[in-house]
Amino acid sequence: MAGSMMGKVALVTGGSSGIGRATCEAFGREGATVVLAARRANEGEETAELVRSSGSEALFVRADISQSSDVQVLVDACVNRYGRLDYACNNAGIEGALALLVDYTEEQWDDVININLKGTWMCMKAEIRHMRETGGGSIVNVASIGGLIGFPRLGPYSATKHGMIGLTKTAAIEYADDKIRVNVICPGLIDTAMADRFVGSPESGVEDYIMSLTAMRRRGTPGEIAESVLWLCSDAASYVTGTSMVVDGGALTV
Secondary structure, three states: OOOOOOOOOEEEEEOOOOOHHHHHHHHHHHHOEEEEEOHHHHHHHHHHHHHHOOOOOOOOOOOOOOHHHHHHHHHHHHHHHHHOOOOEEEEEOOOOOOOOOOOOOOHHHHHHHHHHHHHHHHHHHHHHHHHHHHHEEEEEEEHHHHHHOOOOOOOHHHHHHHHHHHHHHHHHOOOOHHEEEEEEEEEEOOOHHHHHHOOHHHHHOOOHHHHHHOOOOOOOOOHHHHHHHHHHHOOOOOOOOOEEEOOOOOOOOO
């Protein structure tokens, strides 16, 4: 697919690290202009530089997607500067506190819901409105296998990822006539800082247990998820919408 996205514009949230950073780099490698958002400015600018080093243009916009004003500024910055929005990867998210449901505070619950679910919804609203005006596009939301199964001590996180899958399927139905495809990726355990926080120390045994249930016996890489995002956005996936693509090394098959 080298250079297959020349002249296109891609927006990526949570682009400062992990899956988001890898996705920005992948879009840039294919020739797309990349607009990326994150709350951490230094890391966001680093990602933008990585994209530029591949020869593509990149713009970093500091944004908190739990704030509707930030979301609007982000999409407006993309459209006003580049005149279009072809692809969007709504990746920003947090895992929240590791706690049993009854121990979760209302504030902790709201933090996870507002970023993961409400934030994704607000991004989709802004993205879809522009894509409808310009003849279509492709949106990929990044959920988790936690959106398909329960996760002990990550109840709110799992709830938001289930919700993202529902939003994706609904949007795919509502906007198919506008030539907007909407899909969602459900990664397994990926080699990111978030995964490190989740599994804890090697002595905890959490990672060993997860790997015992994963057919490929390893974490995935951010780049492997980015390749899946790229494919779903590309013309190669022109007949794919409303799907939940599981990319988990076989974790849900064991």
